[in-house]
Amino acid sequence: MRLPQLTLNQKLAAVALVLGALALFSQPHRGPFVKLDARELALVVEQEVDHVKPAELAAWIVEGRSDYRLIDLRTTDEFAGYHIPTAENAQLPALTEYPLLRNEKIVLYSEGGIHSAQAWLLLRAQGYEGVYTVLGGLDGWKDEVLFPVLPVEAGPRERAQFERAAALAQFFGGQARTDGAATTEAPATALPKLAAPTATAPAMPTAPRRKKKEGC
Amino acid sequence: MMTPFYKYGLFGDEISLLVAFVLGLGFGFFLERAGFGSARKLAAQFYLYDMSVFKVMFTAIVTAMLGVTYLGWLGWLDLDLVYLVPTHLGPQIVGGLVLGVGFVVGGYCPGTSVAALATGRLDAVVYALGIFAGTFVYAEVYPAIQGFVNANAMGQVTLPEVFELPWGLVVFVVVVIAVVGFWGATLIERRFRSEP
Numbered sequence: 001m002r003l004p005q006l007t008l009n010q011k012l013a014a015v016a017l018v019l020g021a022l023a024l025f026s027q028p029h030r031g032p033f034v035k036l037d038a039r040e041l042a043l044v045v046e047q048e049v050d051h052v053k054p055a056e057l058a059a060w061i062v063e064g065r066s067d068y069r070l071i072d073l074r075t076t077d078e079f080a081g082y083h084i085p086t087a088e089n090a091q092l093p094a095l096t097e098y099p100l101l102r103n104e105k106i107v108l109y110s111e112g113g114i115h116s117a118q119a120w121l122l123l124r125a126q127g128y129e130g131v132y133t134v135l136g137g138l139d140g141w142k143d144e145v146l147f148p149v150l151p152v153e154a155g156p157r158e159r160a161q162f163e164r165a166a167a168l169a170q171f172f173g174g175q176a177r178t179d180g181a182a183t184t185e186a187p188a189t190a191l192p193k194l195a196a197p198t199a200t201a202p203a204m205p206t207a208p209r210r211k212k213k214e215g216c
Numbered sequence: 217m218m219t220p221f222y223k224y225g226l227f228g229d230e231i232s233l234l235v236a237f238v239l240g241l242g243f244g245f246f247l248e249r250a251g252f253g254s255a256r257k258l259a260a261q262f263y264l265y266d267m268s269v270f271k272v273m274f275t276a277i278v279t280a281m282l283g284v285t286y287l288g289w290l291g292w293l294d295l296d297l298v299y300l301v302p303t304h305l306g307p308q309i310v311g312g313l314v315l316g317v318g319f320v321v322g323g324y325c326p327g328t329s330v331a332a333l334a335t336g337r338l339d340a341v342v343y344a345l346g347i348f349a350g351t352f353v354y355a356e357v358y359p360a361i362q363g364f365v366n367a368n369a370m371g372q373v374t375l376p377e378v379f380e381l382p383w384g385l386v387v388f389v390v391v392v393i394a395v396v397g398f399w400g401a402t403l404i405e406r407r408f409r410s411e412p
Contacts, residue, residue: 012275013395019282020391024384026289 036125050120051135052107054144058168061085068105071098073115074138082191084109084134084141085172092119096126109134109141146174146192244331253332255323255339262320265408267401278394285387300372307365322346 006014044050060068061084072079072087079089090098092115100106106128108116116133123131134140143149148165151158166176173192227235250272251257260266287293319325322343324332329347332340358365375390376383 009398013398016278016282016391017395019286020278020388023282023285023289023387023391024382026285026384026387 036121041121041124044124050132052132053135054141055165055168057084057107057134057141058145058172062168062171068107069100070107070109071095071100071119073108073110073119078111084138092122095119095122100128104128105130105132107132107134109137111138113137113140142174142191145169146172147177148174149177243327244334247328247331248335252328253335253337255332255337258325258328259320259323263408264404267405270401271398274394274397278391281387281390285383300374303368303370303373304366305368305370307367310364318346318350 057070070084070087072083072089073092073095074083074089075091076089079087083089087109100123106123108119108123108131110116110119113133113136116137120131120133136143145165146169148162148169150162154162162176162178169176247253251268252272257266258269261269284293284295284298288295315325322329322339324340324343326347329340329343333344370378374386375381376386379386
């Protein structure tokens with residue numbers, strides 16, 4: 001079969017059509033420059049829906065949830081020393097190249113909260129919608145999950161809460177502190193050895209929730 | 217290597233002027249090659265018996281669009297860094313109409329008038345003087361029309377952003393519009409040429 005004779009213009013038009021059709025699948029390159037909706041971001045921050053409390057994160061880990069990506073922004077050495085179970089290590093400059101999906105729930109943490117907040121802004125600006133930071137960073141994780149402190153004037157309610165927290169701390173290899181504010185100056189808080197949390201505590205965080213359900 | 221070179225600091229302001237000069241020479245050369253150094257050819261567009269202006273300009277648009285898309289796709293061009301003239305819809309429609317009227321009356325648009333000037337056409341000299349006069353008048357009345365000129369500010373936007381469509385889809389649609397337009401333009405030419 002012979003192809004019909006095409007003029008040069010018709011051939012060029014055909015090439016343009018083919019290239020245009022292929023371009024349907026194109027992904028234009030996105031460089032390091034971003035646009036962001038300042039008002040939307042300000043609202044998200046104002047409404048405090050941009051962070052996850054350490055206790056919430058701990059509950060997710062205990063439940064074995066896999067619908068989130070926990071990103072540790074500290075250095076490789078610090079990460080090797082200790083990190084929150086299930087965390088992955090990615091440093092801030094490489095974060096935009098790190099394989100994250102825009103539709104994933106991404107939870108960031110750093111030592112305090114500054115780097116993770118900055119990384120949060122970078123990712124939000126690049127169109128990652130579900131980005132959160134761990135409130136207080138690793139410090140918050142230590143204070144709230146690993147080494148919770150029983151308040152000095154604790155009522156029975158606080159005491160019950162503390163017991164759950166203590167069990168959680170044990171689960172993550174930490175140690176609850178019952179001596180109140182006295183020891184907060186010099187905490188005996190050697191970080192636990194890195195080990196997958198395989199202890200026998202998982203019943204603990206689910207217990208209060210079940211109770212709550214019954215109450216409703 | 218990433219482009220745009222200028223924004224990535226590969227060359228500075230002086231070299232960028234040189235690059236602009238070379239690009240300008242190329243632009244003028246191809247305008248002349250397309251026959252756009254002649255006001256007759258350009259005015260023919262408006263009498264619909266020679267659609268060269270439409271075809272050349274739309275070809276340039278499609279070529280540049282596909283080039284930018286594929287360079288961006290390959291990761292050689294950062295589209296976010298390419299400067300776009302900010303959109304002011306209302307003022308730009310009025311400006312486009314003013315330019316169009318000048319185009320029909322004078323037989324040139326600003327670029328082609330400079331190309332024609334370079335080849336020594338007298339009408340282009342008159343046209344260039346008109347450009348300077350118009351620029352002067354505009355600068356003088358600018359304070360009075362400033363509010364309108366800066367109205368409807370939409371920023372540096374692209375069609376995919378305005379219509380919230382995927383980039384590739386807009387590219388494809390524009391190519392289809394162009395090809396259909398070329399075909400239609402050829403039909404129109406045949407029709408109006410036969411009845412001079």
